[in-house]
Amino acid sequence: MKEIQHLMSYRESIKVVDATLRDGGLCNDFYFTDEFVKNLYKTNIESGVDYMELGYRASKKVFDESKFGKWKFCSDDHIREVIGDNSGTDLKLAIMADIGRHDKNDFDQKANSPVDLIRVAAYVHQMPEAIDMIEDAAKKGYETTCNIMAISNAQENDLKAAVEMVCQTPVDVIYIVDSFGSIYPEEMARVVHMYKEIADKYGKKLGIHAHNNQQLAFANTIEACGDGVDWLDGTYMGMGRGAGNCSMELLLGFLKNPKYNVYPAFKFLETDMVKLKESGVVWGYDIQYLITGLLNQHPRTAIQFTKDKRTDYAEYYKDMLF
Amino acid sequence: MKEIQHLMSYRESIKVVDATLRDGGLCNDFYFTDEFVKNLYKTNIESGVDYMELGYRASKKVFDESKFGKWKFCSDDHIREVIGDNSGTDLKLAIMADIGRHDKNDFDQKANSPVDLIRVAAYVHQMPEAIDMIEDAAKKGYETTCNIMAISNAQENDLKAAVEMVCQTPVDVIYIVDSFGSIYPEEMARVVHMYKEIADKYGKKLGIHAHNNQQLAFANTIEACGDGVDWLDGTYMGMGRGAGNCSMELLLGFLKNPKYNVYPAFKFLETDMVKLKESGVVWGYDIQYLITGLLNQHPRTAIQFTKDKRTDYAEYYKDMLF
Numbered sequence: 001m002k003e004i005q006h007l008m009s010y011r012e013s014i015k016v017v018d019a020t021l022r023d024g025g026l027c028n029d030f031y032f033t034d035e036f037v038k039n040l041y042k043t044n045i046e047s048g049v050d051y052m053e054l055g056y057r058a059s060k061k062v063f064d065e066s067k068f069g070k071w072k073f074c075s076d077d078h079i080r081e082v083i084g085d086n087s088g089t090d091l092k093l094a095i096m097a098d099i100g101r102h103d104k105n106d107f108d109q110k111a112n113s114p115v116d117l118i119r120v121a122a123y124v125h126q127m128p129e130a131i132d133m134i135e136d137a138a139k140k141g142y143e144t145t146c147n148i149m150a151i152s153n154a155q156e157n158d159l160k161a162a163v164e165m166v167c168q169t170p171v172d173v174i175y176i177v178d179s180f181g182s183i184y185p186e187e188m189a190r191v192v193h194m195y196k197e198i199a200d201k202y203g204k205k206l207g208i209h210a211h212n213n214q215q216l217a218f219a220n221t222i223e224a225c226g227d228g229v230d231w232l233d234g235t236y237m238g239m240g241r242g243a244g245n246c247s248m249e250l251l252l253g254f255l256k257n258p259k260y261n262v263y264p265a266f267k268f269l270e271t272d273m274v275k276l277k278e279s280g281v282v283w284g285y286d287i288q289y290l291i292t293g294l295l296n297q298h299p300r301t302a303i304q305f306t307k308d309k310r311t312d313y314a315e316y317y318k319d320m321l322f
Numbered sequence: 323m324k325e326i327q328h329l330m331s332y333r334e335s336i337k338v339v340d341a342t343l344r345d346g347g348l349c350n351d352f353y354f355t356d357e358f359v360k361n362l363y364k365t366n367i368e369s370g371v372d373y374m375e376l377g378y379r380a381s382k383k384v385f386d387e388s389k390f391g392k393w394k395f396c397s398d399d400h401i402r403e404v405i406g407d408n409s410g411t412d413l414k415l416a417i418m419a420d421i422g423r424h425d426k427n428d429f430d431q432k433a434n435s436p437v438d439l440i441r442v443a444a445y446v447h448q449m450p451e452a453i454d455m456i457e458d459a460a461k462k463g464y465e466t467t468c469n470i471m472a473i474s475n476a477q478e479n480d481l482k483a484a485v486e487m488v489c490q491t492p493v494d495v496i497y498i499v500d501s502f503g504s505i506y507p508e509e510m511a512r513v514v515h516m517y518k519e520i521a522d523k524y525g526k527k528l529g530i531h532a533h534n535n536q537q538l539a540f541a542n543t544i545e546a547c548g549d550g551v552d553w554l555d556g557t558y559m560g561m562g563r564g565a566g567n568c569s570m571e572l573l574l575g576f577l578k579n580p581k582y583n584v585y586p587a588f589k590f591l592e593t594d595m596v597k598l599k600e601s602g603v604v605w606g607y608d609i610q611y612l613i614t615g616l617l618n619q620h621p622r623t624a625i626q627f628t629k630d631k632r633t634d635y636a637e638y639y640k641d642m643l644f
Contacts, residue, residue: 001508001511001512001515002508002511004512006508007506007508007509184329184544184576185507185541185544185545186323186324186328186329186544186548187329189323189324190323190326193323212537214540214572214575215534215537215539215540215541215569215572216540216541217537218536218537218538218541219507219537219538219540219541222506222507222508223507226508237609247537247612249609249612250536250537250612253536253612253616254506262616262639263636263639263640264636266609266613266635266636266638266639267635267636269609269633269635270633270634270635270636274633285607287559287571287588287591290569290571290572290575291588294575294584311591311592311596312592313588313589313591313592314585314586314588314589314592316588317584317585317588318585
C-alpha cells in the first residue's frame with residue numbers, strides 16, 4: 001500500500017501534458033477550427049497544464065497535405081498564426097515526431113521555433129531511428145521525450161534493451177505507452193518498476209500515456225503516478241484514437257497541486273468539446289475497444305467496426321479470437 | 323506489488339454477482355420486460371455468473387406498486403412466473419432488502435422461495451436494523467450479505483464499529499460499497515485492508531460494489547479483488563444508477579477461472595442492452611457524475627442535471643462546491 005500522504009499532498013515534479021490535438025486529431029483528421037485551438041490553449045494556461053501537444057509534425061513527403069487539417073503537420077508558421085509565439089506563459093508547447101513518418105529536416109533550431117518539446121514516438125524495433133531523431137532535436141535545443149509504443153506487444157527483454165538504449169541519449173523523459181489499452185493497473189505497477197530501475201540509473205524522468213479500452217486509462221495513469229511516474233498525459237473528454245485517453249478533467253480533479261485548476265476544464269468541455277461530439281466526431285470507450293484491449297490487439301478493426309455502426313459484438317469477438 | 327501469478331491464475335473463492343436488474347432498475351423504475359429478464363437469466367447461466375440479483379424486495383407500504391415495474395418488489399410469485407424455480411442451475415438468485423424501505427414479513431421461509439441470498443443494504447447508522455434483518459433472513463434459511471453504503475461519507479471509526487457489529491451476526495459476506503464513486507484505487511486498498519482485518523477474525527467474506535463516477539468502477543473492483551475481496555458485483559454495460567457500475571463484460575474478460583465466459587455477455591449486450599439504451603434509458607459515466615464523485619456527494623443532483631439535458635458543467639461544479 002502506498003503512503004496516504006501521497007494522496008493528500010503532491011509532488012512538485014509532476015507535469016501534466018495535454019494531448020488533445022495530437023491523439024484527438026486521429027479522430028477527425030486534425031480538422032480543428034482555429035477557434036477550438038485558441039480556446040484549448042487558453043484553457044490549458046488557466047488550468048495550469050504544463051505542456052500542450054499541438055499535433056504531429058508529419059512529413060509532407062509521406063502524407064498528402066490536402067487530406068488533413070494543419071495540426072497533422074504543425075509547422076512553426078501555423079502555430080504562430082493561431083496561438084502566437086507563446087511568450088509570457090508557463091505553458092510549454094510540444095509536437096510529436098512519429099518515427100518513419102517524420103523528416104528531421106522539418107525541425108528548425110529551437111531558437112527559431114515556438115515549440116519547446118519534441119516527443120518522439122517509436123515502436124521498440126525503431127529505437128535507432130528514434131535515437132537519431134532525439135539526438136538531432138536535443139542538439140537543436142529542444143526538450144525531448146521518447147514514447148515507446150505498443151509495449152504490451154513487446155518482449156520484456158527487448159523493452160528493457162530499448163529503455164537502456166534511449167537512456168543513453170540526451171532524452172529528458174521516457175514514456176510508457178499502453179497503445180492497446182490492454183494493461184491492468186497491477187501490470188502497470190510492474191512495468192513502471194522495470195522502467196524506473198533503468199531510468200533512475202541515468203537520471204531520466206518517466207511519463208505515462210494510457211488508452212481507455214478497458215476503462216483503465218485514468219486508473220493506470222494514477223497508478224503510474226503513485227509509482228513515481230511524473231509526466232502524465234491527458235486529453236479533454238478523453239478525446240483520442242479509438243477508446244481515447246485518460247480524461248484531463250479526471251486527472252486535474254485528482255491532482256492536488258494548487259497550480260492545477262479543473263474549473264476551466266469544465267468550461268472548455270461545455271463550450272467546445274460537447275460541440276465537437278455533437279458534430280459527429282466519434283471516440284471513447286465502447287465494447288469493440290474493450291475487445292481489442294482484452295485481446296491485446298491494435299484498435300484498427302474496432303475503429304472500422306465503429307465506422308460501420310456495427311453492434312454484433314459477439315461475432316466480432318469470435319472473429320478476433322482466431 | 324502483487325504477485326504476478328494472481329493475474330495469471332485464479333481463486334476458486336471468487337463469486338461474480340450480476341446486479342443489472344437491481345442497480346439498473348434505478349434507471350428505468352424497474353420496468354424490464356419479461357423477455358429481457360429471461361435473456362439475462364440465460365446469459366448469467368451461460369457466462370458462469372454465480373449470483374443474479376433480481377431487484378429489491380421493497381415494501382408496498384413504502385412504495386406505490388402501480389408506479390414501478392415488478393422487480394422493485396420481487397415477490398416469489400413474480401420470480402417463479404418469469405424465470406421458474408431455478409432448479410438444476412449453478413446460478414443462485416438474490417434480492418435486496420433496503421433498510422427502512424423493506425418489511426421483513428415480506429420474506430417467506432427459504433424453503434418456500436426460489437431466492438437463495440438476501441442482500442441487506444444499509445447506511446452505517448442503520449446497523450441495528452440491518453442486523454435485525456440479517457438475523458431474521460438467516461434464521462429463515464437464506465444466505466445473507468450486508469452492503470454498507472456510502473462509506474466515503476462515514477467516519478473510519480464508525481465504519482470499523484459497524485463492520486465489527488455485523489461480523490457478529492450470521493452474515494456471510496460484508497460488502498464495501500462506493501456509492502458515490504469517489505474512492506481511488508489506492509484508497510480502496512486501504513479500505514479493503516481495514517475491512518479484512520476485522521472480517522478475517524470472524525471468518526467472513528468480503529464483497530465490492532463500485533460506481534463509475536470517475537471511471538474507476540472496474541479498476542476499484544479488480545484492485546479489491548487483488549487485495550482479497552471475493553464477491554465482485556458487475557452489471558451488463560455497467561447499467562446502474564447515475565454513472566453506473568463495474569461492467570460485467572470487463573469483469574468476465576478479466577477473470578481467469580475457466581468457468582467464466584465472456585462470449586454470452588457480448589451476445590446479450592448486442593441483443594438486449596443496445597436496445598435498452600436506444601429506447602432512451604440513460605446511465606453511465608458523464609461529466610456531472612465525475613463532479614459528484616470528485617466532491618464525494620450523492621449523485622442525485624447529477625441525475626437531475628442529466629434529466630434536464632444540461633451541459634453547463636462549470637456552473638454546476640461551482641454550485642456543488644459551495
